[in-house]
Structures are given as C-alpha cells and as structure tokens.
Amino acid sequence: xxxxxxxxxxxxxxxxxxxxxxxxxxxxxxxxxxxxxxxxxxxxxxxxxxxxxxxxxxxxxxxxxxxxxxxxxxxxxxxxxxxxxxxxxxxxxxxxxxxxxxxxxxxxxxxxxxxxxxxxxxxxxxxx
Numbered sequence: 036x037x038x039x040x041x042x043x044x045x046x047x048x049x050x051x052x053x054x055x056x057x058x059x060x061x062x063x064x065x066x067x068x069x070x071x072x073x074x075x076x077x078x079x080x081x082x083x084x085x086x087x088x089x090x091x092x093x094x095x096x097x098x099x100x101x102x103x104x105x106x107x108x109x110x111x112x113x114x115x116x117x118x119x120x121x122x123x124x125x126x127x128x129x130x131x132x133x134x135x136x137x138x139x140x141x142x143x144x145x146x147x148x149x150x151x152x153x154x155x156x157x158x159x160x161x162x163x
Contacts, residue, residue: 131143
C-alpha cells in the first residue's frame with residue numbers, strides 16, 4: 036500500500052491552498068471552485084498529496100490549540116534555517132527548533148491558520 040493523501044478540513048481552503056502553493060512549493064492536482072472547495076496538493080515527488088477542504092458536516096479543528104505533537108504535517112528540508120526565515124516572513128510562527136543527538140534538525144512552525152508544519156533535515160534520511 037502507498038499513501039495517496041491526507042485530508043484536512045480547514046476554515047478557508049482557498050487561502051490555505053494559495054499559501055501552501057506559494058510558500059511550500061506544493062502543486063495543485065485538482066481544485067474545486069465551489070463548496071466544499073476540495074483541493075489536492077502534491078509534494079515535489081508527485082507521489083503524496085494533501086487534500087484541503089471545508090466540509091460543514093464536520094468541525095474544523097482548532098489547530099492553534101492542538102499541541103504540535105498531536106498533529107503536524109512534516110516536510111523534508113535541506114535548509115531548515117532558510118525555511119524558518121522565509122516562512123516566518125510569510126506569516127508562519129516559530130514553535131520550536133531542535134537538533135537531536137544524531138544531528139537531525141527538526142523545525143516546527145505554525146502556518147497562518149495554526150496548523151503545525153515541521154521541517155526535517157535528518158542525519159540519516161528516512162525516505163527513499
């Protein structure tokens with residue numbers, strides 16, 4: 036099995052999608068211009084997607100109130116320091132910046148809507 040996508044019910048999927056496209060380089064695979072505004076965004080491998088939408092049948096989590104260890108979206112980063120500067124300037128908020136004993140760097144931010152996003156520079160990459 037391979038993961039196709041992770042779906043996230045958000046308050047303003049069009050704005051979230053625009054921010055993720057502009058600031059994280061995600062690419063639109065499919066986008067609806069009508070409610071529930073389902074938008075599928077692929078990473079640069081083209082193998083994994085997130086789906087953003089606003090479906091009134093379910094509550095939107097208050098992401099800013101969730102500990103990032105409960106829920107976060109993680110990305111591979113070759114330069115976490117550059118990501119931190121660039122994304123904070125784009126409206127993200129720094130949560131933590133840690134270097135593990137093995138040299139792995141883990142940077143945690145919140146996007147402008149409060150969803151925790153992590154940037155990982157692993158000492159030993161975990162993905163192929």
